[in-house]
Amino acid sequence: MNRIYAVGIGPGEERQLTIEAKEVLGRCSVVIGYTVYTDLIRTIFPDKKFISTPMKQEVARCEIAIEEAQKHGEVAMVCSGDAGVYGMASLLYEIGKNHSQVEIIVIPGITAAISGGAVLGAPLNHDFAVISLSDLLTPWETIERRIKAAAKGDFVICLYNPSSRKRHDYLKRACEYILEYKSPDIICGFVRNIGRRGEAKKLLTLKELADTEVDMFTTVYIGNNQTQDINGSMVTPRGYKNV
Amino acid sequence: MNRIYAVGIGPGEERQLTIEAKEVLGRCSVVIGYTVYTDLIRTIFPDKKFISTPMKQEVARCEIAIEEAQKHGEVAMVCSGDAGVYGMASLLYEIGKNHSQVEIIVIPGITAAISGGAVLGAPLNHDFAVISLSDLLTPWETIERRIKAAAKGDFVICLYNPSSRKRHDYLKRACEYILEYKSPDIICGFVRNIGRRGEAKKLLTLKELADTEVDMFTTVYIGNNQTQDINGSMVTPRGYKNV
CATH class of the missing domain: 3.30.950.10 (Tetrapyrrole methylase, C-terminal domain)
Known part of the structure; x- marks a missing residue:
């Protein structure tokens, strides 16, 4: 199964993750996101592969996530707050539309x-x-x-x-x-x-x-x-x- | 310190709690709430004291929470989703207005x-x-x-x-x-x-x-x-x- 989890990490500290979000991040070999958010997750899971792109590279970030999911099975795209509130979830669905072998799953988080x-x-x-x-x-x-x-x-x-x-x-x-x-x-x-x-x-x-x-x-x-x-x-x- | 934590437990399963919410519930000796929600928490923490009141007893439920916090120090009022979205947080502040020795702290949760x-x-x-x-x-x-x-x-x-x-x-x-x-x-x-x-x-x-x-x-x-x-x-x- 090739999956991208769009994971909302909440405001930023580990204790504000849901138990589910922490489990999912623990399971994914690759974590993709805006640099500020991947750095937060790196402190919890230092041994993963992290791929970060700067602001205004949102389309490229989603394309990378799809490629990585095709290579590695389960990957995570992290967003602050909730991935579905001004986050990357909708763009992942839009970019993933023609990649039906990659499933997108949103893991809810605490939005601002x-x-x-x-x-x-x-x-x-x-x-x-x-x-x-x-x-x-x-x-x-x-x-x-x-x-x-x-x-x-x-x-x-x-x-x-x-x-x-x-x-x-x-x-x-x-x-x-x-x-x-x-x-x-x-x-x-x-x-x-x-x-x-x-x-x-x-x-x-x-x-x-x-x-x-x-x-x-x-x-x-x-x-x-x-x-x-x-x-x-x-x-x-x-x-x-x-x- | 006398405190009521207004804890949002999310949709209902343990994995949808935040790490902070689980820690706070673990620390409180008394958990108050609508019966459906206290029953959910009871499966995670069977050894606590639970006090539940039915629907339409919201004012009484907040008064009980204040009494329990005065007796026991730290207590939790659980709500589904987030306590601050159609939940008990605002009523706790209203009822608690004249009990300045009891502090109210909202622990955010995943609202519906x-x-x-x-x-x-x-x-x-x-x-x-x-x-x-x-x-x-x-x-x-x-x-x-x-x-x-x-x-x-x-x-x-x-x-x-x-x-x-x-x-x-x-x-x-x-x-x-x-x-x-x-x-x-x-x-x-x-x-x-x-x-x-x-x-x-x-x-x-x-x-x-x-x-x-x-x-x-x-x-x-x-x-x-x-x-x-x-x-x-x-x-x-x-x-x-x-x-």
């Missing part, structure tokens, strides 16, 4: 929305929307339309890729769209370096968030109209107390 | 959107919205408004609690709202009994989904306008192939 939510408290405890602010692969008009739709629906909103060197004002633009629909006093929060050294969190209002610069290692949460700051934790009630 | 997505392929590989169709705690008007907003924004939509004995037509109603904005040919999918015995998945169009009855153990996915059926897997491209 979930791991960052746990750091802040319980911000996603009711309906939520996840949006990436990166316009490298998505037209900004689509991103704008989704932010406005999510704000209008009063979803809790979780923003991935809120910033980069070239896009330092994107979070401000997103907040301005949201301010068309939500109160400036809505509780928001962000987490930097989730589950890694230097982890830091902050709670603030939507108005304050609009004037805050964050970096690309940050995940941002905008509450719904019920979200509260409970002793420093960001908490979106589900409604049990109203019954 | 992620575990079910992995079964289907990669449906959530671009911006997505998660909505519960249960109107026990949320007015139907809010649910309707969110479904329409998510459809208008062309989010991939993941539906939790799509059905119950009393709400057998809710999925149909949701699909009808979505059909106001999305094509009837949009690729959809659902997974029943994720990660458990009897796991089953199906891909179908939005029009077909509107005429399908599912049960309460099912998680439903409605694609965006890019979502594809690739050899039986539900795949939402991120756009790497267009660069």
Whole structure:
């Protein structure tokens, strides 16, 4: 059997892997991925063959994974968080479409929305929307339309890729769209370096968030109209107390 | 230190726990939860004290957790999936607000959107919205408004609690709202009994989904306008192939 496991490794430390993900990685002779993630796995399994490619080499990375699976049987493609949330899983299916002898299996992992939510408290405890602010692969008009739709629906909103060197004002633009629909006093929060050294969190209002610069290692949460700051934790009630 | 760990156990089998969740459960002398979940943990740690309460006893369950933490130091409240996604984490913060000597820590887990997505392929590989169709705690008007907003924004939509004995037509109603904005040919999918015995998945169009009855153990996915059926897997491209 030729298989590629698309393995979500969570925020990055070994304890945030699922037991299944660790077992699968232990079984695969070759681990492919973006350099930062293969380096994390190397500390757990130093004896494997690792193949890493830099950013913007995603198609080549998937083609390598298919070749390696054809040669070695079972290989793993590692992604931070979950491979199916802004990760490589969909591209593996697209590239693998014409290689029916190679099976693709996704091993779920803890995506940043979930791991960052746990750091802040319980911000996603009711309906939520996840949006990436990166316009490298998505037209900004689509991103704008989704932010406005999510704000209008009063979803809790979780923003991935809120910033980069070239896009330092994107979070401000997103907040301005949201301010068309939500109160400036809505509780928001962000987490930097989730589950890694230097982890830091902050709670603030939507108005304050609009004037805050964050970096690309940050995940941002905008509450719904019920979200509260409970002793420093960001908490979106589900409604049990109203019954 | 008096602590309640709100532990997400994932879909239910031991291998879907994170290493951290298993360590934390191993350390706590008391495990509290809904009967179905404590029974799952009992098979891994048979020697602990388990306290379970039935459905609709959520406030009482959190009060018990606080009492137990005051008596025993570290206790765990287990939830399926992630404790912060339609789970008990937010209620623990609400009930714990006036018990500042009891610290609440959320240990992230694999929520159904992620575990079910992995079964289907990669449906959530671009911006997505998660909505519960249960109107026990949320007015139907809010649910309707969110479904329409998510459809208008062309989010991939993941539906939790799509059905119950009393709400057998809710999925149909949701699909009808979505059909106001999305094509009837949009690729959809659902997974029943994720990660458990009897796991089953199906891909179908939005029009077909509107005429399908599912049960309460099912998680439903409605694609965006890019979502594809690739050899039986539900795949939402991120756009790497267009660069």
